[in-house]
Amino acid sequence: MTKEDRLEAKNPSEKFLRMDRIPHIWCPGCGIGTVVTSFNEALKKSKIDLDDVVVVSGIGCTGRVAGYVKLDSFHSTHGRAIPFATGLKLANPNLNVVVFSGDGDIFGIGGNHFIHAARRNMDITVICVNNFNYAMTGGQVAATTPIGANASTAPYGNFEFSFSLPYLAEAAGATYVARWTALHLRRVTKSIQEALAKPGFSLIEVITPCVTLYARRNRLGDGLNLLKYYYDKSVIEHGADTRTLDISYQGKLVVGKFIDKEKPTFLHAMNEHMTKILGDKFVKYGE
Amino acid sequence: MVYFGNIKPIKGKVHIEKNRCKGCAFCVEYCPKDVLEMSEEFNVKGYHPPFVKDEDACVYCQLCESICPEFAIFVTIKEEEEEGEKGESRP
Numbered sequence: 001m002t003k004e005d006r007l008e009a010k011n012p013s014e015k016f017l018r019m020d021r022i023p024h025i026w027c028p029g030c031g032i033g034t035v036v037t038s039f040n041e042a043l044k045k046s047k048i049d050l051d052d053v054v055v056v057s058g059i060g061c062t063g064r065v066a067g068y069v070k071l072d073s074f075h076s077t078h079g080r081a082i083p084f085a086t087g088l089k090l091a092n093p094n095l096n097v098v099v100f101s102g103d104g105d106i107f108g109i110g111g112n113h114f115i116h117a118a119r120r121n122m123d124i125t126v127i128c129v130n131n132f133n134y135a136m137t138g139g140q141v142a143a144t145t146p147i148g149a150n151a152s153t154a155p156y157g158n159f160e161f162s163f164s165l166p167y168l169a170e171a172a173g174a175t176y177v178a179r180w181t182a183l184h185l186r187r188v189t190k191s192i193q194e195a196l197a198k199p200g201f202s203l204i205e206v207i208t209p210c211v212t213l214y215a216r217r218n219r220l221g222d223g224l225n226l227l228k229y230y231y232d233k234s235v236i237e238h239g240a241d242t243r244t245l246d247i248s249y250q251g252k253l254v255v256g257k258f259i260d261k262e263k264p265t266f267l268h269a270m271n272e273h274m275t276k277i278l279g280d281k282f283v284k285y286g287e
Numbered sequence: 288m289v290y291f292g293n294i295k296p297i298k299g300k301v302h303i304e305k306n307r308c309k310g311c312a313f314c315v316e317y318c319p320k321d322v323l324e325m326s327e328e329f330n331v332k333g334y335h336p337p338f339v340k341d342e343d344a345c346v347y348c349q350l351c352e353s354i355c356p357e358f359a360i361f362v363t364i365k366e367e368e369e370e371g372e373k374g375e376s377r378p
Contacts, residue, residue, distance in 0.1 A: 009361075011352075011358055012361060013352075014358065027309075033355070034313070034354055036356075037355065183354075185353045223313075224311065224312055
């Protein structure tokens with residue numbers, strides 16, 4: 001390819017990225033970049049004003065997303081992406097707030113914030129990139145590491161029971177829950193589009209390969225092997241009972257859209273309740 | 288190949304930003320038409336980027352563009368040389 005070709009044609013993703021920060025720090029074979037492309041595609045397809053989209057992330061490999069997307073974004077402290085997003089949404093209810101973070105950040109360190117945001121049904125979209133360990137800090141056991149998997153703090157294999165993220169989200173009260181692997185590109189895009197349009201708390205779990213730590217320690221090959229393996233092991237079951245969605249080490253992965261229900265959001269419930277109590281004295285907020 | 292009527296498939300042109308590639312081979316593995324292949328040469332970072340082996344086979348499905356974790360590959364629609372033919376083939 002000549003230099004002239006490059007000038008006339010540009011990658012369509014570049015519109016959504018801070019190109020001065022690319023190349024990113026993710027390892028060769030990591031799936032997070034693929035999820036970011038799916039997210040960009042979803043933003044393009046849903047035709048929302050980019051000035052109204054905010055990306056919040058915590059610490060970790062996936063936490064870097066906030067620094068790479070050319071949107072209003074914030075890179076918060078470890079586990080505190082959801083409280084920050086809650087504050088943003090309440091301060092400016094017109095925003096489309098997206099929390100883009102990893103499993104260790106949202107469910108390990110910030111698990112309590114997750115269940116309370118889901119309980120209140122805050123109108124935010126959570127994209128959780130699940131790679132089964134704390135990848136940036138060196139592959140420690142996370143809340144999602146399956147039993148039997150090797151990690152740097154479990155050299156003889158992990159024996160702790162792990163979270164089933166869709167089950168947890170449903171129990172806490174989320175209105176939209178989906179799980180995909182990174183290779184379900186177009187389905188991830190469609191799910192993000194649906195979640196952005198959904199009033200209420202949405203969780204999209206995307207299972208991605210972690211090459212340098214999870215795959216290396218468990219001798220699962222490179223990123224391509226793992227990406228393919230997760231895809232081959234996945235079975236699409238829309239509306240499956242979330243109690244059956246446990247992930248076992250190298251076992252079957254049930255993917256699909258599990259929950260899509262209507263429920264009043266936090267602001268809607270507050271307005272309704274306060275109007276009932278105070279009558280016309282109450283000025284509705286954010287509607 | 289069988290086409291219905293006089294509808295022609297869209298042709299794509301693959302653009303690769305070689306120096307941004309980290310050689311994960313996702314695009315090579317998942318291209319449904321086997322347009323791409325890993326090259327023997329190195330880029331500035333020491334990875335093997337893919338190269339376009341069979342450009343005529345590309346049907347502009349944009350899978351490589353979606354799957355690339357490095358934002359290093361994308362596809363544009365290839366313009367036909369004869370304009371008259373293009374208008375005819377696209378009813």
